[in-house]
Amino acid sequence: MKQNRLMAAVTLGLFAAAGVAQAADGWYVAPSVGYYNNDKDRLTEEGSVFGALGIGKYFNNNAALEFAIDRTNRTNDWPASGSFQNMAATLTYRQFFGEGAFKPYVLVGGGASLHERDGFDRGWDFVAQAGAGLAYDFSERVRGRAEAFYRYDFDDESVPGADNFGDWVLALGVQVALGEIAPPPPPAAPPPPPPPPAEPHCSELDSDGDGVNNCDDRCPNTPAGTVVGPDGCELQVAIDLRGVEFDFDKATLRPESRQTLDEATEVLRQYPDIRVEVAGHTDSVGSDQYNQGLSERRAKAVFDYLVGNGIDSGRLNARGYGESSPIADNATREGRQRNRRVELVVQ
Missing domain, CATH: 2.40.160.20 (Porin)
Structure with a gap:
């Protein structure tokens, strides 16, 4: 016991x-x-x-x-x-x-x-x-x-x-x-930080929004709305439609106008990324309402010619301006003839 x-x-x-x-x-x-x-x-x-x-x-x-x-x-x-x-x-x-x-x-x-x-x-x-x-x-x-x-x-x-x-x-x-005290296990090592996100390749970036990636853009930071070429630089496109004029009160193309339009067509083929406005104009003879419709028919005539020669209609915008934008004096016969015209405006 x-x-x-x-x-x-x-x-x-x-x-x-x-x-x-x-x-x-x-x-x-x-x-x-x-x-x-x-x-x-x-x-x-x-x-x-x-x-x-x-x-x-x-x-x-x-x-x-x-x-x-x-x-x-x-x-x-x-x-x-x-x-x-x-x-x-x-x-x-x-x-x-x-x-x-x-x-x-x-x-x-x-x-x-x-x-x-x-x-x-x-x-x-x-x-x-x-x-x-x-x-x-x-x-x-x-x-x-x-x-x-x-x-x-x-x-x-x-x-x-x-x-x-x-x-x-x-x-x-x-x-x-008995014996020595066992140390506590070391805390688990923190997980490694996630790798930084991969920098996007320059081919995936377009910093100035001009439609040309940074790899190919030789003119960065072009102003918004600037028409640029494949190298990202401002496109110096001259489309001269002088000679594309119309007879009085007509919207049909003169035979001599076709050569000028063929040259414009070739320029548009060389620069497939540009878009243009087909702008029709009249002289001041007649009412504003009539001249507005006439300018639209003239713009449509040039539009149809360009599309018929292989230019994508999505690149073109036909618009009439009536007698509102003369480039010559409507008081003279010669001035009125120059004002009966169609222009291509690069956008």
Whole structure:
């Protein structure tokens, strides 16, 4: 009885003095106390308490092997006096599960038990045990555990006419880490910053919005609305339609106008990206309303000629201006003739 009290005191003392980190090499001590539910064939009282002390080692966070010695003193039912003492030395494997503070586990092990019963031979017999338990991590150094296991004792000497006994065992204990404190694992390295977005290739950029990519643009930052050529520079396109004039009150092309329009067609073919306005004009003879319609018919005549010679209609915009934009004096015959015209305005 004094022994059991001593083991309990040791257990509580170690528990109270525990630190805060598991040993770096995995070694620990494990004092415990418990209760035997004795096999009735032992001819002892139904239950007895015991004390145990173990030393073990973790091989990883959840697997440990422990050597322990426990001792109990049973009270005999037969013979009526005397004592029956047992001391067991066992090697037990425990497998823990989970990563939280509470960890269920299973155990399996074996060893030898020394039987000392008054009036019988003193001897060692093999024991085997298996069971389960629940552990709780009070800190990184201290782990409490409660377990129940079945111990099978191959004792064939301590009770006349009876061999082999099975006892149920309940135990409460702690594991206290030994040695240096294992440093906490270093924090995970922060992920590398994402790579900067790839700079777009100059062929994908048009900084001045002139329709020519930056690779090919030899004249960057051209003003908005500037008509540019394939090199991004302002397009110097001269489309001279002088000579494309019309008879009085007519919207039909003169034969001599066709050569001028053919030259304009060739210029438009050389620069397929430019767009032009086909602008029709009249002299001042007649009403404004009539001259507006006449100028539109003249613009349409030139428009149709250019389209008929292969110029995409989407590049052309026919518009009449009536008598609003004279280039010569309408008071003279020659001035009025010059004002009856169509112009191509590059846009």
